[in-house]
Amino acid sequence: MDKFVIKKAKTKSKRTLVDDTGSPTEDLTRKKCRGEEADALPEQTCTWKRIREENLSCDYTSLFKKAEADEIFQQLEKDIVYFTGDLSKVQVYGKWHNVPRKQVTFGDEGLTYTFSGITLSPKPWIPVLDLIRERVQLVTGHSFNFVLINRYKDGNDHIGDHRDDEKELVPQSPIASVSFGASRDFVFRHRDSRGKNSVRTIEPVKLELEHGSLLMMNFPTNVYWYHSLPVRRKVLAARVNLTFRKIKPPSQR
């Protein structure tokens, strides 16, 4: 744990995110985010943006510099084959829909992930995913055994409000969200400030997920906050997002 202490922010951000003290947090330096020197200088890995609200804890950083992110994005576009047919449908409020994006899962053999009426079995790991997963582990100290990949072909593709709170997730484990391609807005909304049961007024938390970035969603964010990737009609390019998760082995369920 000590090894991956998040650096305290020191300078002003160009964007509007705030940390738990309400102060603007530092923009990324990119300098030491690539991992080569992390073993030698563990205390100087990445510069993180801390996102803190009531029961929300996320940390954002650049995981790959642009040239490397470009290369990985190309590789993903070449190597990833997405689910089709029944595996690209979900059930919401009793109705089946094709998901407004493409999705696929990779992970250790024998794991499964169920949501909205579908159970997804992972494909075996491939080199480009190993590379990303290892970089995430290097930078965060967390290991993951499963990844859900979502591809948003343009700003019309999206995902609705939801929490990643499935029973098969290891309790209190973080989720690592790695993005490539088009930048997209990402929105958190507190569960007590949604719909007809809304009992409080809590501002949504908005951020932009950039090419080559990593967003760590830490406990208990997914207990209290829903998140979505809203439609953005002006976005014309594709985004590929990988959410690395820790899934309980079947024996523990």
Next chain:
DNA sequence: AGACTTAATGTGC
């Protein structure tokens, strides 16, 4: 039993 819903749709700005 009751709480929940990774979707589209309609409304209002």
Next chain:
DNA sequence: TGCACATTAAGTC
């Protein structure tokens, strides 16, 4: 137009 937000109404856990 685009976006934000509430509604939904049937099955699952």
